[in-house]
Amino acid sequence: GAVVSQHPSRVICKSGTSVKIECRSLDFQATTMFWYRQFPKQSLMLMATSNEGSKATYEQGVEKDKFLINHASLTLSTLTVTSAHPEDSSFYICSARDVAGGQETQYFGPGTRLLVL
Amino acid sequence: GQQLNQSPQSMFIQEGEDVSMNCTSSSIFNTWLWYKQDPGEGPVLLIALYKAGELTSNGRLTAQFGITRKDSFLNISASIPSDVGIYFCAGPNDYKLSFGAGTTVTVRA
Numbered sequence: 001g002a003v004v005s006q007h008p009s010r011v012i013c014k015s016g017t018s019v020k021i022e023c024r025s026l027d028f029q030a031t032t033m034f035w036y037r038q039f040p041k042q043s044l045m046l047m048a049t050s051n052e053g054s055k056a057t058y059e060q061g062v063e064k065d066k067f068l069i070n071h072a073s074l075t076l077s078t079l080t081v082t083s084a085h086p087e088d089s090s091f092y093i094c095s096a097r098d099v100a101g102g103q104e105t106q107y108f109g110p111g112t113r114l115l116v117l
Numbered sequence: 118g119q120q121l122n123q124s125p126q127s128m129f130i131q132e133g134e135d136v137s138m139n140c141t142s143s144s145i146f147n148t149w150l151w152y153k154q155d156p157g158e159g160p161v162l163l164i165a166l167y168k169a170g171e172l173t174s175n176g177r178l179t180a181q182f183g184i185t186r187k188d189s190f191l192n193i194s195a196s197i198p199s200d201v202g203i204y205f206c207a208g209p210n211d212y213k214l215s216f217g218a219g220t221t222v223t224v225r226a
């Protein structure tokens with residue numbers, strides 16, 4: 001299947017700093033990518049939809065100024081957690097939407113573990 | 118997104134046994150996706166179903182797309198220790214994915 005990568009896989013930062021997470025579709029182009037957050041023992045929670053060449057759309061309750069998303073190319077979306085605080089510590093996962101051949105699938109990245117001290 | 122109803126929530130099985138889990142929805146889906154997530158990893162796509170009634174296999178995994186388009190099941194045959202993990206069903210709903218709550222599978226050796 002298609003491959004989606006995330007970088008970094010793990011990051012520790014101090015409170016108040018910003019952290020950027022990259023999501024890349026390695027062997028297909030994705031006009032739409034998604035960013036999720038996952039708490040322990042829970043399902044994935046959609047944060048925002050990243051659209052290539054246009055603004056991201058955020059789910060209710062997700063602060064767009066806090067979680068900046070940039071989808072500058074068909075293979076790369078970035079999520080920047082600005083002024084991170086300990087409550088932002090979580091597992092962040094991206095996915096990329098593949099509609100090759102008219103069949104829709106989403107492939108997930110391996111996730112990024114963020115710990116804010 | 119809209120939650121799919123996935124059951125069972127968890128299961129303990131003996132190595133070698135077959136496993137079955139299912140998802141239902143009150144809405145019609147045109148695609149059903151089954152993922153497995155290991156601890157600390159992102160979900161990995163196991164099987165994608167695109168046609169009502171379709172039965173698809175991937176090794177020891179078999180999944181079916183219900184003919185009403187409102188349900189799907191996943192079977193794992195002859196389970197082995199590496200089958201441990203959380204299995205999610207999902208379906209695109211206006212391009213966003215709706216997820217089941219997951220089935221946690223634990224295999225007893």
